[in-house]
Amino acid sequence: MKISDFEKLKNEGTEKLPSEERRRFLRFGLAVTGVFLGGSVLSLTSARNASGVQEKKSAAGKFPYKPHYTMVLRQNRCIDCERCMEACVRTNHVPSYGYRTTIMEQNRAAGDDRDPLFMPVLCNHCNRPPCVRVCPTTATYKDKETGIVMMDYKRCIGCKTCMAACPYNARYFNEETRAVDKCNFCFDTRLSKGKKLTACAEACPADVRIFGELTDENSEAYQLIHKPDRKVWVLRPETGAMPNVFYIND
Amino acid sequence: MSNMISIEDFSDPKAATPGVSKTTMLLMLLVAIGIGCGLYAFVIGHHHAYNNTREMPWGILIAGYAFFAIVSTGLCVLATVSHFMGGNPMSSLANRMVFLSIVTIIGGFSIIGVEIENPHRMLLYNMLSPNFTSNIWWMGTLYGMAVGFMFVEFFSILTARYKLAIGLGILGALAEIMANTNLGAVFATLSARPFWYGAQLPIYFLASAVLSGAAAIIMFTHFAYRIRGENMNSAVSEGIRSAGKVATLTLILIIVATSWRFISFFVGGTELGRVAAESFLSGPMAVNFWVFEITVGLIVPLALLLASKMKNPGLMTVAAIMILIGQFFQRYDLVVAGQMVPQYSGWDNLPTYFSYIPSFAEFMVTFGGFGIAGAGFLLGERFFGRVFMQSGHH
Numbered sequence: 048m049k050i051s052d053f054e055k056l057k058n059e060g061t062e063k064l065p066s067e068e069r070r071r072f073l074r075f076g077l078a079v080t081g082v083f084l085g086g087s088v089l090s091l092t093s094a095r096n097a098s099g100v101q102e103k104k105s106a107a108g109k110f111p112y113k114p115h116y117t118m119v120l121r122q123n124r125c126i127d128c129e130r131c132m133e134a135c136v137r138t139n140h141v142p143s144y145g146y147r148t149t150i151m152e153q154n155r156a157a158g159d160d161r162d163p164l165f166m167p168v169l170c171n172h173c174n175r176p177p178c179v180r181v182c183p184t185t186a187t188y189k190d191k192e193t194g195i196v197m198m199d200y201k202r203c204i205g206c207k208t209c210m211a212a213c214p215y216n217a218r219y220f221n222e223e224t225r226a227v228d229k230c231n232f233c234f235d236t237r238l239s240k241g242k243k244l245t246a247c248a249e250a251c252p253a254d255v256r257i258f259g260e261l262t263d264e265n266s267e268a269y270q271l272i273h274k275p276d277r278k279v280w281v282l283r284p285e286t287g288a289m290p291n292v293f294y295i296n297d
Numbered sequence: 298m299s300n301m302i303s304i305e306d307f308s309d310p311k312a313a314t315p316g317v318s319k320t321t322m323l324l325m326l327l328v329a330i331g332i333g334c335g336l337y338a339f340v341i342g343h344h345h346a347y348n349n350t351r352e353m354p355w356g357i358l359i360a361g362y363a364f365f366a367i368v369s370t371g372l373c374v375l376a377t378v379s380h381f382m383g384g385n386p387m388s389s390l391a392n393r394m395v396f397l398s399i400v401t402i403i404g405g406f407s408i409i410g411v412e413i414e415n416p417h418r419m420l421l422y423n424m425l426s427p428n429f430t431s432n433i434w435w436m437g438t439l440y441g442m443a444v445g446f447m448f449v450e451f452f453s454i455l456t457a458r459y460k461l462a463i464g465l466g467i468l469g470a471l472a473e474i475m476a477n478t479n480l481g482a483v484f485a486t487l488s489a490r491p492f493w494y495g496a497q498l499p500i501y502f503l504a505s506a507v508l509s510g511a512a513a514i515i516m517f518t519h520f521a522y523r524i525r526g527e528n529m530n531s532a533v534s535e536g537i538r539s540a541g542k543v544a545t546l547t548l549i550l551i552i553v554a555t556s557w558r559f560i561s562f563f564v565g566g567t568e569l570g571r572v573a574a575e576s577f578l579s580g581p582m583a584v585n586f587w588v589f590e591i592t593v594g595l596i597v598p599l600a601l602l603l604a605s606k607m608k609n610p611g612l613m614t615v616a617a618i619m620i621l622i623g624q625f626f627q628r629y630d631l632v633v634a635g636q637m638v639p640q641y642s643g644w645d646n647l648p649t650y651f652s653y654i655p656s657f658a659e660f661m662v663t664f665g666g667f668g669i670a671g672a673g674f675l676l677g678e679r680f681f682g683r684v685f686m687q688s689g690h691h
Binding site for chain 1: 342343344349351352354355413414415416418419422423425426427428430431432433434437483486487488489490567635636640641643644645646
């Protein structure tokens, strides 16, 4: 049958299409566009690296990690109560002049009466962390087990190249330790002690910060970013850092 | 012992006039104040003494370090090209260039030594836990090696072991070039900073090194003869003419590179890079850029060098000083502009540009670096003057 012959057929309408068929069609379309594809959220940061992961090889070294920690931020739920920031300060002894995580605010355009936008930010624990590459003394490094970008304070010479290299302004210089400090997903203060959540994720009353595992299909974080029709984004993808902090509106 | 050498064999009383002594003392005072300010910052904490912030962690001290490191590379490379290739008129200036290359890198090291927060940890962990993907590690290590090579090279020159000196000179120059290109890569490989990111910068740094080195040797040689009240002999004049030609060529290269670098920001790329570039054309960097980088640092010296026909050392020295001023501003503007556009632009009512004005301590440390270069030059003329004045004959 030629395409021109289709035009002569009577339109059956979509009413009688089984919903299973509709879903399959939708999924197919999303898969073709590669934008909202379920299965590998990595395609959002770099399609080429996503295929690299499927073939168990990646330019970013050992990847994915097990557990491969991630944080999904349901951005539109954030009300700027700052309990995450307070919990972080309390848990990780962050001094008043610095922060490991903060909440950015953006006012709407004039005449738009909606609430301002809020965006929590923290270290993105990148798969290709620019800070780790530039550190002369490996004072900052990507943990081989978890992929968390960590600090060994005593090695830090305070050249601040990592601060210049970070695309997310996630680092500050701690005068007490004389070393750069940053978010480590509460590894030393909570995760290594058996707790499952970071302090900020636990403190958030609006369930904005969903901490979980990128490799665990049962993890809420995994499910949130692998929902087929959901738009997921990362900050500054153009830097090639391949971040592990994802943003959604939910 | 026949190998015994004495400083009296090299010292030049003509470069030890009361005026020179007084100037040397003043420069040493500048060095003392600079080091004092740096130590003060180390003890009290950098955030109390320097105006760097979380958003702009690097400032005039990184720029000052880069400036001296780049001058040092230029001097070392030109010296080695002259020594090694021979028959080059600049070989009459080469011994002085080797010495000044050491002096300027020490100036740079002094600044970076109080710019980083924990130099004591650096000495240890650079060796214990090196990161071979880090340009900072390579830069520090290679500049350190270069100084080592040049120290021994200079000692070999003093003891008339010229073959050894040439070999060490080559090693020193290679280390300096690799260090310089890693210095460029420190900035050029940071994709988070679009104003720095790109393959052009390391070549630009190398061209800047040759330009700065040529300008420095023109200026210092001129002053070396001025303090003695002597005229240059024909060999030295030829050397200065050659350095002038090198400076002219590299000025043209840097004008071309600067033009395309800026045009590229406006034909594509990211907003961060474009906004940073705009700060040069009509924003907070405009005076630094148009007046100091372009006019003082590139256009006028090019015109002066061409007007001098490479025969007027006085005019060429004016051009050389202007080049060095321009070079300092180029380093400063590059370092600052790469960080001044907020990464979260559009959020938190962040300004279009962060502002950064160096603190008193930062200025003093930077001036201290110039003090080291100046005092080092005068002390060199005083104690090794004969080696410099007789150069070109080996």
